[in-house]
Amino acid sequence: DTEVTQTPKHLVMGMTNKKSLKCEQHMGHRAMYWYKQKAKKPPELMFVYSYEKLSINESVPSRFSPECPNSSLLNLHLHALQPEDSALYLCASSQDDATYEQYFGPGTRLTVT
Amino acid sequence: DAKTTQPTSMDCAEGRAANLPCNHSTISGNEYVYWYRQIHSQGPQYIIHGLKNNETNEMASLIITEDRKSSTLILPHATLRDTAVYYCIVRIYTNAGKSTFGDGTTLTVKP
Numbered sequence: 001d002t003e004v005t006q007t008p009k010h011l012v013m014g015m016t017n018k019k020s021l022k023c024e025q026h027m028g029h030r031a032m033y034w035y036k037q038k039a040k041k042p043p044e045l046m047f048v049y050s051y052e053k054l055s056i057n058e059s060v061p062s063r064f065s066p067e068c069p070n071s072s073l074l075n076l077h078l079h080a081l082q083p084e085d086s087a088l089y090l091c092a093s094s095q096d097d098a099t100y101e102q103y104f105g106p107g108t109r110l111t112v113t
Numbered sequence: 114d115a116k117t118t119q120p121t122s123m124d125c126a127e128g129r130a131a132n133l134p135c136n137h138s139t140i141s142g143n144e145y146v147y148w149y150r151q152i153h154s155q156g157p158q159y160i161i162h163g164l165k166n167n168e169t170n171e172m173a174s175l176i177i178t179e180d181r182k183s184s185t186l187i188l189p190h191a192t193l194r195d196t197a198v199y200y201c202i203v204r205i206y207t208n209a210g211k212s213t214f215g216d217g218t219t220l221t222v223k224p
Contacts (some may be wrong), residue, residue, distance in 0.1 A: 042213075042215060042216060043151075043157060043214050044214075045213075090156050092157075100145070100147055100202075101159045102157075103159070107155075107156050
């Protein structure tokens with residue numbers, strides 16, 4: 001199984017809502033990533049987890065809170081987002097954080113109203 | 114990580130080879146060249162990577178010049194499904210996940 005799954009596919013939330021994005025992989029990968037992608041722009045790295053520990057936070061605002069409950073799961077908790085946070089949120093995994101062959105999920109299309 | 118330069122867009126006829134160039138003139142000796150593509154509304158897909166030797170897999174070939182300052186991704190027989198944004202990324206192998214996607218090349222394969 002070389003698939004990374006993400007739920008939900010689409011999410012619309014108000015600025016006062018709390019929601020979570022979920023990512024799952026069963027490839028035994030020990031590194032997992034969150035990226036943000038705005039329309040017609042390349043993906044931007046947000047967070048890296050290595051062996052379930054946060055290893056990189058690319059100065060992401062605290063309204064985005066990542067969590068890695070186990071080696072197969074990655075969550076992104078969202079709270080008090082702004083309309084400019086509307087984007088495609090991509091999850092990826094790789095064998096470890098030195099390996100750059102990353103497998104990406106299809107993404108969650110987030111709209112903040 | 115070294116910066117890369119790619120053409121904004123390219124066209125290719127279906128069935129012909131698509132040759133996508135990438136300039137990475139400031140690449141250092143321990144940096145690999147990686148290629149990804151992103152088909153519309155999907156997550157990026159890893160294609161291939163290399164250090165200094167040419168590489169080939171079932172998807173594509175990667176040709177790296179001897180001075181390593183540029184490379185070319187070759188899709189030998191492009192199909193309509195190869196229409197995508199292609200990203201060339203240069204990265205140290207042990208760079209702990211940090212890397213930057215550039216703006217990429219939008220390849221349009223035409224019938």
